[in-house]
Amino acid sequence: MTARARTGRRSRRILALALLLSAAVTGCGISATGPQQAGAPASGIQRPGTSAEYARLYFVGPYGLRSASRPTDRPLGPQQALDLLLEGPTGAERERGLISEVPPMHGRLSATAATDAVDVYLPLTIRDLQVAAVSQLACTAAHADVPGSGPPTEVKVRFHENLGGSDSPWTVRCDASGNALPVPE
Amino acid sequence: MPRGLRVRLVVAFLAVSALSALITAALTFREARSAIIDRTQDSAVHDLRAQLESLAPDLPFPPSTQDLRNFTLQLDRAGGSRAWRTAAAYRDGPLVTAPGTERPPAVPAALREAVGERGGTVTQRTTHDGAPRLAIGMPVAYAAATGGDADPGKASGLVVYAEFSLDDDKADIDALVTAAQAGAVPALVLALVPALFAARRVLRPVRGLRNGAERIASGELGTRLPVTGHDELSDLTRTFNTMATTLEKDDAELRRMEATARRFAADVAHELRTPLAAMAAVTEVLDEDAHSGALPVDTADAVLLISDETRKLVRMVEDLMEVSRFDAGAAALHLDEVGLRTLVTKTVRLRGWSEPHGQVVVEVPDDIRVRVDPRRIDVVLANLIGNGLRHGAAPVVVRARLDQAPGRTAAVAIVTVTVTDHGPGIPDDVLPHVFDRFYKADAARARSEGSGLGLAIAVENTRLHGGSLTVANSPGGGAEFTLVIPLPLPPHDPEEGGRS
Numbered sequence: 001m002t003a004r005a006r007t008g009r010r011s012r013r014i015l016a017l018a019l020l021l022s023a024a025v026t027g028c029g030i031s032a033t034g035p036q037q038a039g040a041p042a043s044g045i046q047r048p049g050t051s052a053e054y055a056r057l058y059f060v061g062p063y064g065l066r067s068a069s070r071p072t073d074r075p076l077g078p079q080q081a082l083d084l085l086l087e088g089p090t091g092a093e094r095e096r097g098l099i100s101e102v103p104p105m106h107g108r109l110s111a112t113a114a115t116d117a118v119d120v121y122l123p124l125t126i127r128d129l130q131v132a133a134v135s136q137l138a139c140t141a142a143h144a145d146v147p148g149s150g151p152p153t154e155v156k157v158r159f160h161e162n163l164g165g166s167d168s169p170w171t172v173r174c175d176a177s178g179n180a181l182p183v184p185e
Numbered sequence: 186m187p188r189g190l191r192v193r194l195v196v197a198f199l200a201v202s203a204l205s206a207l208i209t210a211a212l213t214f215r216e217a218r219s220a221i222i223d224r225t226q227d228s229a230v231h232d233l234r235a236q237l238e239s240l241a242p243d244l245p246f247p248p249s250t251q252d253l254r255n256f257t258l259q260l261d262r263a264g265g266s267r268a269w270r271t272a273a274a275y276r277d278g279p280l281v282t283a284p285g286t287e288r289p290p291a292v293p294a295a296l297r298e299a300v301g302e303r304g305g306t307v308t309q310r311t312t313h314d315g316a317p318r319l320a321i322g323m324p325v326a327y328a329a330a331t332g333g334d335a336d337p338g339k340a341s342g343l344v345v346y347a348e349f350s351l352d353d354d355k356a357d358i359d360a361l362v363t364a365a366q367a368g369a370v371p372a373l374v375l376a377l378v379p380a381l382f383a384a385r386r387v388l389r390p391v392r393g394l395r396n397g398a399e400r401i402a403s404g405e406l407g408t409r410l411p412v413t414g415h416d417e418l419s420d421l422t423r424t425f426n427t428m429a430t431t432l433e434k435d436d437a438e439l440r441r442m443e444a445t446a447r448r449f450a451a452d453v454a455h456e457l458r459t460p461l462a463a464m465a466a467v468t469e470v471l472d473e474d475a476h477s478g479a480l481p482v483d484t485a486d487a488v489l490l491i492s493d494e495t496r497k498l499v500r501m502v503e504d505l506m507e508v509s510r511f512d513a514g515a516a517a518l519h520l521d522e523v524g525l526r527t528l529v530t531k532t533v534r535l536r537g538w539s540e541p542h543g544q545v546v547v548e549v550p551d552d553i554r555v556r557v558d559p560r561r562i563d564v565v566l567a568n569l570i571g572n573g574l575r576h577g578a579a580p581v582v583v584r585a586r587l588d589q590a591p592g593r594t595a596a597v598a599i600v601t602v603t604v605t606d607h608g609p610g611i612p613d614d615v616l617p618h619v620f621d622r623f624y625k626a627d628a629a630r631a632r633s634e635g636s637g638l639g640l641a642i643a644v645e646n647t648r649l650h651g652g653s654l655t656v657a658n659s660p661g662g663g664a665e666f667t668l669v670i671p672l673p674l675p676p677h678d679p680e681e682g683g684r685s
Contacts, residue, residue: 014200018207030222030317030355033310035299038226041306041324042234044241045341054242062262069242071328092239095232096263 044071056143057085058136058178059098065135065178067143068093075145078111078118085140101133108163111141116148117156119169125161126170131180134159139174156183190391191384198380199373206372210365218358225354226308229267230321233347234306236263237325248343250281258283260345269349276342290348296322300344310351317351390418394425406433451509457502465499468492504638508622511645518558518649525553525600529583532566538574545570549585555600555672561646562670565654568639569604569666577608577663590671598672599652605665610658619656620644 046054054069055076070084086105089098108123118141126134142155153176158169172180240259245252253273260271261283270290272280274297282289291313299307300322307322325343393410400408408429410422472492475485510516526549538545555562566583573581585602611619618624623637647654652670659665 014204018204029358030218030310030351032312032317035293035296035307035309035322037303038230038306038308038321039234041304041326041340042237042241042345043326044238044328045244045246045325045343046242047246047327047341067243068239071242090235090239092232092235092263095236095265096240096259 055081055084056140057081058139058143059089059093060101060132060136061099062097065132065139066098067139067178068098078113078120078141078144078146081140081144082109082111082120082137085136100136101130102136103129103133110163113144113146116146116150116154117158118142118144118146119158119160121160121163123163125166126159134172135174135178135180138172138180139178142174191388194384194387195377195380198383199376202376202380203369203373206369210369214361214365217361221354221357222310222351225351226319229269229319229347229349230306230308230323232263232265232267233260233269233321233323233345236260237323237345241325242328244343246341248275253281254284257281257345260347261286264347264349267349269347271345271347273343273345280346290320290346291318292320292322292346292348296320296346297344300324304340317355318348319351320346320348322346387418390422394418394422397425397429401429401432406436447509447512450505451513454502454505454509457498458506461495461499461502464495468495501638504642507642508638508645511642511649516645516649519560520556521559522554522556523559524551525549525555525585525602526551528555528557528559528562529566529585529602532563533570535563536567536571538570544574544579544581546580546582548582549602550587553585553587553600555670557650557670558646561649565643565646565668566602566604568643569668572639572666573604573606573608573664577606577610579607581606587672600670600672602668602670603665604668605659605661606663607661608663610662611656611664616656616658620654 053072053075055072056067056069058065058067060066068089070090076084085100086102086109088100103124105123109121111118111120120137120141122129129137137159138157139152141157142152146152146155148155153174156171156173157180158171160166160169171183173183175181236259240256244256248256253275257271257273260273261269264271270282270286270288272282272290272292274280280289280292291311293309293311296307296309299309304324306324309320309322311318311320323345324340325345327339327341390413397408397410406429409426412419412422412426468488468491471488474480475488475492478485480488507516526547529547529549533539533545533547570581570583582605583602584605585600588599588601590597590599620640620643622641644654647668647670650670652668654669655667657665657667
């Protein structure tokens with residue numbers, strides 16, 4: 001009699017354990033939690049009045065040309081800015097839908113800065129480039145560190161086709177909305 | 186609760202495997218679930234941080250509401266497959282979402298509070314309409330400045346919230362549970378095979394032991410079981426074999442002793458018969474002399490006493506010889522078809538019990554005919570009636586009836602003869618022993634008329650006919666012997682008939 005009672009108690013305990021386990025397995029989807037720490041804050045806000053350096057690169061977005069700022073440790077000239085542009089958008093920029101229409105140039109693009117002007121030597125002709133690509137190159141070069149006192153919209157960007165093999169350069173300016181406009185001579 | 190050993194073994198085996206599978210599944214599930222959720226959470230936080238660090242430099246500061254709108258619009262587009270919805274708040278301002286958002290992201294108040302207090306990135310899982318969602322709150326700090334006058338990492342007051350559904354992860358986790366459930370049933374079915382195998386291995390020796398015990402119980406004392414292995418069951422088998430050996434030895438010893446005793450009794454009876462025959466012949470002659478008055482009175486009394494005792498001795502030796510014949514299986518049946526009533530009345534008349542009238546009452550129908558050995562049945566009836574007259578009291582009533590008894594294959598006709606006296610009956614403690622040899626009901630009356638073998642011989646005779654002889658006290662008080670003889674007789678088997 002006592003043995004049977006003990007067996008009954010043991011089997012009841014096993015049953016309870018099994019129920020508990022099965023409840024733990026089946027009853028668990030994704031539960032709500034309280035607030036949990038998940039690392040440091042993001043950074044990158046430009047404090048007004050400070051002189052943090054940024055390179056402004058222009059990429060093609062879903063709704064036209066968009067600028068993307070990259071923090072740098074010193075002001076970048078047109079050559080360095082265009083080199084960064086040729087490397088293409090970062091992962092985060094691609095996530096936002098930014099792409100580059102500029103074809104690879106294998107290091108044969110060069111740019112030199114003059115007063116309120118940039119000379120860009122292309123290994124190909126303007127006709128080989130998309131309109132958006134021309135805008136990307138012009139605006140990125142114009143927003144780089146260029147000597148002179150004028151704002152970036154006043155900087156003349158002269159494209160020399162075939163690395164200067166052509167007769168006269170194409171001269172454009174980058175307007176406020178990020179379009180390359182031909183400059184009448 | 187099943188009680189069979191096999192069922193219990195299998196159930197215990199299955200319970201253990203189910204339990205271990207369940208524990209393994211539960212632990213694996215917990216790990217897999219937290220891995221899935223953690224990965225989603227980490228990648229969302231990582232992506233949001235990358236977006237903020239990429240977009241923040243372009244945000245004019247301090248931002249206007251319109252700036253924040255554009256900012257969240259960019260963020261919403263950057264969510265990818267996650268399709269998060271974002272909102273931004275500057276200082277303690279209201280949440281600003283992208284223009285055209287149908288439903289603003291659900292940002293729990295606790296999350297906003299926690300971000301304000303801790304200053305770091307905070308996540309919180311919520312349940313919205315039964316579907317799990319993840320909300321992230323990420324403050325944006327100032328960038329490191331080249332001038333060195335501003336402290337990098339200082340909170341700018343801008344906090345961005347992103348919030349998205351965890352339905353995909355929930356589906357993954359549900360798939361885990363489904364897979365575990367789908368795997369459990371085949372696993373249990375598979376576990377049944379080793380369970381049955383193990384039960385079989387354990388139960389085979391047990392079954393062997395049971396069969397062995399049954400064979401021993403049915404008299405096959407030579408039964409031995411093969412011993413294999415060195416476990417508890419093989420120990421049990423070994424003990425069983427020892428027990429069987431001991432039993433067989435004891436049984437043989439007992440049989441030998443019994444046979445010796447019977448042979449001794451038979452030899453004694455046989456040896457006594459020849460001198461007794463001579464003595465009987467001499468005492469008969471002396472009896473005549475004693476009765477004729479040729480001897481002095483004292484001598485005549487002594488001679489009569491001696492001849493009386495000699496006759497008793499002769500009868501006892503004859504009974505002993507008869508019992509010995511039964512024991513040796515040498516008793517033979519000489520069957521003859523006779524009327525039962527004729528048989529009974531003849532027995533009564535031959536013994537001289539018909540006078541005085543009413544001493545023995547015969548209530549036997551005329552039409553019962555039996556096929557028996559008349560001499561042996563006569564001995565049985567004479568013994569029963571004589572006992573009734575001697576130890577009980579008149580009248581002794583002999584009744585008989587024809588019955589149908591359920592046989593092994595068909596109904597068998599049986600004749601039941603009862604012999605009832607009207608004495609005080611037989612005491613209860615004596616009743617089981619009345620058929621024993623030389624049993625004396627009254628220890629004080631050591632010398633009785635009979636040899637002490639009468640009822641034993643009656644039982645043997647009945648058994649020879651395939652019948653039975655039982656005794657009980659009738660409701661009226663007297664002893665009642667019941668003799669049952671089957672009709673027709675089964676084929677006579679001297680071997681069986683001879684066994685006691």
